Amino acid sequence: MPEAPTPTRLQPPADSRVEYSVPVGDTMKTTTCYMCACRCGIRVHLKDGRIRYIEGNPDHPVNKGVICGKGSAGIMTQYAPARLSSPLLRVGERGSGEFKEISWPEAMEIATGWLRNIRETDPRKLAFFTGRDQSQSLTGFWAAQFGTPNFAAHGGFCSVNMAAGGLYSIGGSFWEFGEPDWDRARYVLMFGVAEDHDSNPIKLGVSRIKERGAKFVSVNPVRTGYSAVADEWVGIRPGTDGLFALALAHELLRTDKIDLEFLGRYTNAAWLVVRNPGGADDGLFARDENGAPLAWDRMRGATDAKSAGLSPVMVGDYTLPDGRQARPVFHLLAERYLAPEYAPDAVAERCGIPAATIRRIAAEIAEVAFGQPLVLDQPWTDVWGNRHAQTIGRPVAFHAMRGISAHSNGFHSCRALHLLQMLLGAVDTPGSWRYKSPFPRPIPPGPPPAGKGAKPNTPLVGNLLSFPQGPDDLLVDDAGNPLRIDKAFSWEAPMALHGMMHTVIGNAGAGDPYPIDTLFMFMANMAWNSAMNPGEVIRILTEKRPDGEHVIPHVIYSDAYYSETVPYADLILPDTTYLERWDCISVLDRPIGSAHGAGDSIRQPVIAPDRDVRPFQEVLIELGARLGLPAFVREDGSPKFKDYPDYIVNHQRAPGVGPLAGFRGTDGSKKGVGEPNPDQLQRYIDNGCFWRDHLPPEQHWYKHANQAYLDNSKAMGFIPKAEQIVMQIWSEPLQKFRLAAEGHGERQPPDRLRERIRTYCDPLPIWYPALEQQGADLARFDLSAVTQRPMAMYHAWGSMNAWLRQIHGSNKLYMARSRAEALGLVHDDWIWVESRSGRLKCQLAVMEGVNADTVWTWNAIGKRGGAWGLTEDSPEMLRGFLLNHVISEWLPAQEGFRSANADPVTGQAAWYDLRVRVTKADSPGVTEPHYAPLHERPNQPKRVDILRYSTKSEA
Amino acid sequence: MTCLPEITPGAKKLGLVIDLDTCVGCQGCATSCKEWNASGHSAPLPDYKPYSAGAEGVWFNRVHSYEAGEGADGRTVHFPRSCLHCETPACVTVCPTGASYKRGEDGIVLVDHDICIGCGLCAWACPYGAREMDEDQGVMKKCTLCVDRIYNETIPEAQRQPACVLACPTKARHFGDLGDPESKVSRLVAERGGQPLMPELGYGPVNSYLPPRRRADTQPVEDAPTPMDIKNPVLRWMDRVLSR
Amino acid sequence: MNPAPSIVFFTTASGAGYGLLFWLGLLRPVGLVPQVPAFALLCLALALLLITAGLASSLLHLGNPQRAWRAFSQWRSSWLSREGVAAVATYIPALLFGTALLTGRPGLATIAGLVAALGAVVTVWCTGMIYASLKPIPQWHHPLVAPGYLLLAAYTGMALLAAVSAIGGVVAGPASFIVTLGLAGLVLKIAYWRLVDGGMGRSSAESATSLGFIGRVRPLDPPHTETNYLLREMGFRIARKHAAKLRNLTLLLGFGGPVLLALLATQLGFGGLLLPLAALLALGGMLLERWLMFAEARHTVTLYYRGT
DSSP states (O other), X not given: OOOOOOOOOOOOOOOTTOOOOOOSOSEEEEEEOOSSSSOOEEEEEEETTEEEEXXXXXXXXXXXXXXXXXXXXXXXXXXXXXXXXXXXXXXXXXXXXXXXXXXXXXXXXXXXXXXXXXHHHOGGGEEEEOTTOSOHHHHHHHHHHHTOSOEEOGGGGTTHHHHXXXXXXXXXXXXXXXXXXXXXXXXXXXXXXXXXXSHHHHHHHHHHHHHHTOEEEEEOSXXXXXXXXXXXXXOOOTTOHHHHHHHHHHHHHHTTOSOHHHHHHHBGGGBEEEEOTTSTTTTSBOBOTTSOBEEEETTTEEEETTOTTOOXXXXXXXXXXXXXXXXXHHHHHHHHHTSGXXXXXXXXXXXXXXXXXXXXXXXXXXXXXXXXXXXXXOOEEBTTSOEESSEEEOOEEEEEOHHHHTSTTHHHHHHHHHHHHHHHTOBSSXXXXXXXXXXXXXXXXXXXXXXXXXXXXXXXXXXSSOOOOSGGGSOBOTTSOBSSTTOTTSTTXXXXXXXXXXXXXXXXXXXXXXXXXXXXXXXXXXXXXXXXSHHHHHHHHHOBOTTSOBSSOEXXXXXXXXXXXXXXXXXXXXXXXXXXXXXXXXXXXXXXXXXXXXXXXXXXXXXXXXXXXXXXXXXXXXXXXXXXXXXXXXXXXXXXXXXXXXXXXXXXSBTTBOSOOSSBSXXXXXXXXXXXXXXXXXXXXXXXXXXXXXXXXXXXSOGGGBHHHHHHHHHTTSSSSOOOOOBOSSOHHHHHHHHHHTTOSSOOOOHHHHHHHHHHOOSSOXXXXXXXXXXXXXXXXXXXXXXXXXXXXXXXXXXXXXXXXXXXXXXXXXXEHHHHXXXXXXXXXXXXXXXXXXXXXXXXXXXXXXXXXXXXXXXXXXXXXXXXXXXXXXXXXXXXXXXXGGOOSBOSOBTTBOOBSBOTTTOOBOGGGOEEEXXXXXXXXXXXXXXXXXXXXXXXXXOOSEEOOOSSXXX | OOXXXXXOTTOOOXXXXXXXXXXXXXXXXXXXXXXXXXXXXXOOOOEESTTSTTOEEOOSOEEEEEEESOGGGOEEEEEEEOOOOOSSOHHHHTOSSSOEEEOTTTOOEEEOTTTOOOOOHHHHHOTTXXXXXXXXXXXXXXXXXXXXXXXXXXXXXXGOSOHHHHHOXXXXXXXXXXXXXXXXHHHHHHHHTOBOSSGGGOOOOSOEEEOOOOOOOOOOOOXXXXXXXXXXXXXXXXXXXXXX | OOOOHHHHHHHHHHHHHHHHHHHHHHHTTTTOSOOOHHHHHHHHHHHHHHHHHHHHHHHHTOSOGGGGGGGGTTTTTOHHHHHXXXXXXXXXXXXXXHHHHHHTOHXXXXXXXXXXXXXXHHHHHHHHHHHHTOTXXXXXXXXXXXXXXXXXXXXXXXXXXXXXXXXXXXXXXXHHHHHHHHHHHHHHHHHHHHHHTTSSTTOOHHHXXXXXXXXXXXEEEOSSSSOOHHHHHHOOOOOHHHHHHHHHHIXXXXXXXXXXXXXXXXXXXXXXXXXXXXXXXXXXXXXXXXXXXXXXXXXXXXXXXXOO
């Protein structure tokens, strides 16, 4: 538990001018914040029906009472004039912003008509993409019920590299599925973490490690935020973190500072890999007749790698009983990373980090992991029945996020970090990175993605976003062409676990792999900052076929605010704000558990909407019923759920398993699995709108091999079998893709992608320069360019918020002082920023703490005139800019074929691979490109000249 | 009365201790302050042109960022700035009306908005930029140290702290009695070498800033001997006996 | 500091008015000015007009002018309050002075005039001390500031007195005063500028942030991307070149011109024309001087925003 703030017992001095004990408000309700992805618990105080004060809920496990700059500004998000107020139907040209207000019945009728037509003919023609959706267990399920494979949220352009890298390596991942042991770590390394997931828990964690004096190293091209308070800032070149990590691995191997016991027990380091170059089984695990992977036991020879009492060899070549040759994974990895190409001296220049620094950091990590192991007197029992009297920890903890993720080499860079953790034995031990329950899960955690065989009026069975094990699980047709509009799970991105929202509109515009009829989006600003190339998205959304019909005939959009995307839709379904809705933060979706137990939470409406708006989820459930989607109607065809809360409580994904894991069973006494509880929501509300399981201490560590934990996890319905989850250094699914590329098996990549699959589906972590930069003229575009979200505007758009936009109303491009001097530029100069795909104009800022070969800016501050309820002369439009305008969503054309500018394994959008050059602009002015202002919507509320918000006085 | 109160030895000096080693510049203190005070003692805190060019408003707490030093020794420092509740605040003594006052019992500097004439002289007199003019009402406003929270009997005792302190996600802000050398905040200041701002001006700021900690010296490591010279370094693990 | 027109006008006008009142009260009894009551009445009216207009202008600067009366309460600590008290108090002898002149009571006129002169000195000293007491503004927190206010009030007051005298035909005495005071003012301004041209005194971005132990401190990002009250009030900047030009103009117009005109008037005559012109120049020069007094003053709060 966090330390409670020390109460200062104070007697107020007599002062007639101060009223000391005014009640905060007249009502207080708990709910869950939605101003970013942290999902902190908040307490909302109301006075006379208006919001008086939003504070962190001290009892909440995520934020423990603290609240960030955005969360505290929720009042202004709630009352922003940019809020949509009624369903809208487009009446002018698309993009003109000319709408008429319509009623909800009309809006639902129109949407149902369009959707029914698609469902009855070709459900694939619905592309349903839901942006910053926190209800993906519902939206994904709805899409599958509809029968379209074309569903995803924004993960594909955010952090899928982290999710995929982790889930295919250690059965968990940074952020949502794991966290550093802030209370015990003695050495914390952060890679590519700016203001990033997850905001408040990291901040609380930083305070803990600072308090304890643990060493904190931040690897980041820019020294702001967390890097500013780190004990050591490593100003790396963007996109080289994986190489740096592998050089650290090289050093640990070279100096034999690795936890071989840990590797042998808990990872597949001892598993035997078949050595048969050119053969169909090359690189696959040697398995026994039951399919169990084999290791080489010193006494028994080839033996089930998971068996008790195993004494595995870690290096050497062995002949299997069937005569094939095999080698342990560890041998293969040691051989690879001991190679001179990974030596610090070999990578120093490329990473922009002196070799001596790399060696020192490796030595420091090793010293902490092995010289200062943490020993807790906490007994536990492993999967082989061994009772351990103590729990041994390697107190080196990692966290990594978008700086790793948003590169086209991010998947492997992330795997490289997990490799380091495994070499150190620093996974789920005291002081290291730890799984957040319900993780770990099996590697990979689930069945393959659904999406094959879409046909009219028929749901798809299974999860649309799931986990391929090999070529057979890809969503491609017999010719190898993608089945999904975004080409996720195709040879272009075989492990695109979160879909590829960034390619949807481009692909739909090109009819590649097929045209669509309706683009249905929620909370995704695709015509502006969420697009890798907003200009292109705008072009496609307004493009018409020769017959006059739009290339994308229907666009339905749901959002709470008048964003840049609203004018490009035909039908607007206005959503509520986060304080006006029910929601569930489900264990089925993106959980908020901790290392100490699983958890989930709800949102409850704290105020009633004063506009003609409806919560999107409720609209979706009604659409489901209107369309007759089987899970949303009763047998007689009537709606199965009366509203979203009804769905949250009564929907069962599997018997006894529903959106919420807490307070299940008719009396609310069950957790994880249990009958629906009609009082469930009230129980959540009574508990502060969250539920948190508390694992007994013996289940806190080594969860991947902790029998008691695994048994419990199975009982809760989190994992199918209570078996050891063996971490995968060598990834067999990747090798299967590679074998297909080498010509094995029935499903093989098209020839143009063979080499790409062979290269990038390496079963061990590799490093390669960003795809966009391969073959590019790096001397011409001599600077890397990246963005980060400012803490006060992290993860969502805040420009409609009267307070937050004062903090960040415009942005500049930051450059190292030395670089600016070399270019003859000074602070505030107007500059041109040019990339291979475009140019923009903005102002320069100079600073010390940035890698000299890198420029950066705050993301999503630039806005388009007319959007977000702002006037056209606002600084967001005149002096703010989006780096997106010089990013391309496609790689440079190769032989007529365009590949997404994305990670070749996961499809993760490669935002940070951008290279630019900077030149002085002749004249000041406004930022460019400067788009024509958007039309204001009907009944745009009047903007006040002076905002005097206060609940102390009358409204 | 704008003459300074007689301060008896041992009197309370309530104030904030701000840890520059831990502040990550998230603005949580700034917006939570704005939020609390918008409906608190000094309500409202107006915002001018909130949705157009030239948006600005009344904020009691503003977070700057600085870079100090160059090269490897340089630091980026996030720096929240608000009223320091000085021991000898000129903003009080210059006030012609008595609206501005310092309280002897707890040291808080406040403004009585009912008699302030909005002359702005206190803002000139404050070297730290802590005064915020409400140009709508024509009166000066400022950080009250959440005087309507810290003594508020309707708030649970643990939460009777300034909004900024409760909000701070990195716990970089501490509230307490700096007049009591044994208090938690005084001990923090003593242990960490808390600094006053612009001490040369002699206002005796009560709030204190804990400096960024000096970085541990980073010594290059001796190049550890490696069996890299043997023919196949991988084979050195050949004889390692593992068990489970 | 922002050179708000209301304040620039106030200090210039009321300074000149009090200066005139001072000289009238002081010099009339010793016979150095025309003794006809009309002369004194005219001067007094002019002085009170300038004082009142100045004070009225200063009210424009207030957020709540209707509460201005409260400003008399804190004379024990506040120079602004003292100024208010002194200003209002000075009206009493000044009005008495006028009444005595009108009603032909020379004894009372002399005493009231002298008391009013004293009130004028006290008031202007208070005005000067308002600025001189502000430590965050090194250009104001300077030993020459309050004396400067007195001297320049005396100078402009004398210029006005001389102008009125000259219309009445008395030239030589007042003109020599102008020369003396003008030259003194010139010396004072040059000395003052030399002494204050040193930046921010002892304060710096390093001391303002306590981060000097790390190295040079440079602002990276401001708290808000747009401006704010403090920056509008205190962030005024004037280019060094521009300031130098204006300083020269001040010296030339405000001091050089009137001194020259006064000398010419004593040598060549045309006092009735030249001395009013000298007064106008002196007043114009003082407006410029006062404008620069603000424009060139730098408040420590800018250290937080600009680092310098």
